[in-house]
Amino acid sequence: DIVLTQSPATLSLSPGDRATLSCRASQSVSNYLAWYQQKPGQAPRLLIYDASNRATGIPARFSGSGSGTDFTLTISSLEPEDFAVYYCQQRGNWIFTFGPGTKVDIK
Amino acid sequence: EVQLVQSGAEVKKPGESLKISCRGSEHTFSNNWIAWVRQMPGKGLEWMGIIYPGDSDTRYSPSFQGLVTMSVDMSISTAYLQWSGLKASDTAIYYCARLEYDWTTWLDPWGQGTLVTVSS
Numbered sequence: 001d002i003v004l005t006q007s008p009a010t011l012s013l014s015p016g017d018r019a020t021l022s023c024r025a026s027q028s029v030s031n032y033l034a035w036y037q038q039k040p041g042q043a044p045r046l047l048i049y050d051a052s053n054r055a056t057g058i059p060a061r062f063s064g065s066g067s068g069t070d071f072t073l074t075i076s077s078l079e080p081e082d083f084a085v086y087y088c089q090q091r092g093n094w095i096f097t098f099g100p101g102t103k104v105d106i107k
Numbered sequence: 108e109v110q111l112v113q114s115g116a117e118v119k120k121p122g123e124s125l126k127i128s129c130r131g132s133e134h135t136f137s138n139n140w141i142a143w144v145r146q147m148p149g150k151g152l153e154w155m156g157i158i159y160p161g162d163s164d165t166r167y168s169p170s171f172q173g174l175v176t177m178s179v180d181m182s183i184s185t186a187y188l189q190w191s192g193l194k195a196s197d198t199a200i201y202y203c204a205r206l207e208y209d210w211t212t213w214l215d216p217w218g219q220g221t222l223v224t225v226s227s
Contacts, residue, residue: 045217
């Protein structure tokens, strides 16, 4: 099965900073990678699908890039509501796997 | 807007049975897949499996095969996740989420989650 690793585990930044989150797959997933945001006490919310497509209603400050095994989620300028945990996810046939998450917290 | 609404929190004893639910619109259940995802306390997301309400075609994660049962009741647009003998290690939040087509690679939207607590 494909394993996803995310780095860093925690990212400590200030509002207005640029956040760069990494997700690496153990083998190529083409561009079939999604990103989710989860705030405390809430369900995950889809941000990006197929590596670079923003989901409906997601602000333009969120962008995704990459293909194959290396992917990046970028938040261009952090808003207070962006401090959360971010997960990447891939689908291989009928096996879905999630990365361990990156927590973006306030510095 | 597609919405998935899950049943409320449960507190159970080890060995007890449990069935939690995820209700959507008639359209959602006629044409989409419903996935279940576990989140243990303070941990990440784990995919448990997925069911197609149209014909109950079910695919389980190997990690959860035989431990849980997924089912649907199309007449009330509801999917279920059930256990026949809960363990303390089943304590977690369980989310349902939609897979729009069998070729889609992302899950959206998600239900609000059901907290299951198993304790003696």
